[in-house]
Amino acid sequence: MTTYNIAIDGPAGAGKSTIAKKAAAKLGFIYVDTGAMYRAMALYCLREGIDRNDESAVEAACERMTVSLRYQGGAQQVWLNGEDVSGLIRTEEVGAMTSAISVYAPVRQKLLKLQRQLAAKENVIMDGRDIGTCVLPGAQTKIYLTANSHVRALRRFKELKEKGQMCNLEEIEQDIIERDHRDMNRDIAPLKQAEDAVFLDSSDMTIDQVVDAILMTAKERGLEENR
Ligand code: DC
Numbered sequence: 001m002t003t004y005n006i007a008i009d010g011p012a013g014a015g016k017s018t019i020a021k022k023a024a025a026k027l028g029f030i031y032v033d034t035g036a037m038y039r040a041m042a043l044y045c046l047r048e049g050i051d052r053n054d055e056s057a058v059e060a061a062c063e064r065m066t067v068s069l070r071y072q073g074g075a076q077q078v079w080l081n082g083e084d085v086s087g088l089i090r091t092e093e094v095g096a097m098t099s100a101i102s103v104y105a106p107v108r109q110k111l112l113k114l115q116r117q118l119a120a121k122e123n124v125i126m127d128g129r130d131i132g133t134c135v136l137p138g139a140q141t142k143i144y145l146t147a148n149s150h151v152r153a154l155r156r157f158k159e160l161k162e163k164g165q166m167c168n169l170e171e172i173e174q175d176i177i178e179r180d181h182r183d184m185n186r187d188i189a190p191l192k193q194a195e196d197a198v199f200l201d202s203s204d205m206t207i208d209q210v211v212d213a214i215l216m217t218a219k220e221r222g223l224e225e226n227r
Helices: 016-027 034-047 055-064 092-101 105-121 131-135 149-162 169-185 207-220
Strands: 005-009 030-033 067-072 075-080 124-128 141-146 198-201
Touching: 005 016, 005 131, 005 207, 016 030, 016 124, 016 207, 030 034, 030 075, 030 105, 034 055, 034 067, 034 075, 034 092, 034 105, 034 124, 055 105, 067 105, 092 169, 105 124, 105 131, 124 131, 131 141, 141 207, 149 169, 198 207
Parallel strands: 005 124, 005 141, 030 124, 141 198
Antiparallel strands: 067 075
């Protein structure tokens, strides 16, 4: 049986993971958060004190790490060299390092195969920056999800506050703008809307409205119920 794949791409803070998780639960699909895989690699580089601008040091570090995904009660865990690092990768420091090292080919190459294998085996909703354009060009449904940078910064701010982390709204918005710029302008697999992706701006939409729009698109694009 061929699998049904839904690709969701978009900038940081657009709501991709919240929405993809909810849609995946409704469909009984597996949710694959590719950002978490890149974040695990960035955590390794931070721990090793690697300079983000030193491409050969990052490349050498790629040889020393193994990243894998596991699922517990439907929730994705990301493992780095035999350690569950899911709870350690959500800081702004890791986010900034991730955006910096994900421009390098060996970093992307390492995760591409794993991502494609998952999508070939299971019905997935996979989110990231290059899913519809590079990782799963044949995905039956592709969504480009965005929101304006102020709304996205506010969402991140609230998220961090809830976790009790110190944060500053202006700094978060500035960081988001820089991260978008780097993710959209890198040479390899930049963030951009795939030609056959549906564009959704979630600035003034509720989570449920976005989830419904994605499910509707998937139905229009051949997803049968009770698959
Ligand atoms: O979605 P996120 O905030 O967890 O992603 C963190 C960084 O990882 C993002 O700034 C760019 C990189 N990334 C990528 O290059 N390709 C992906 N498919 C997912 C994330």
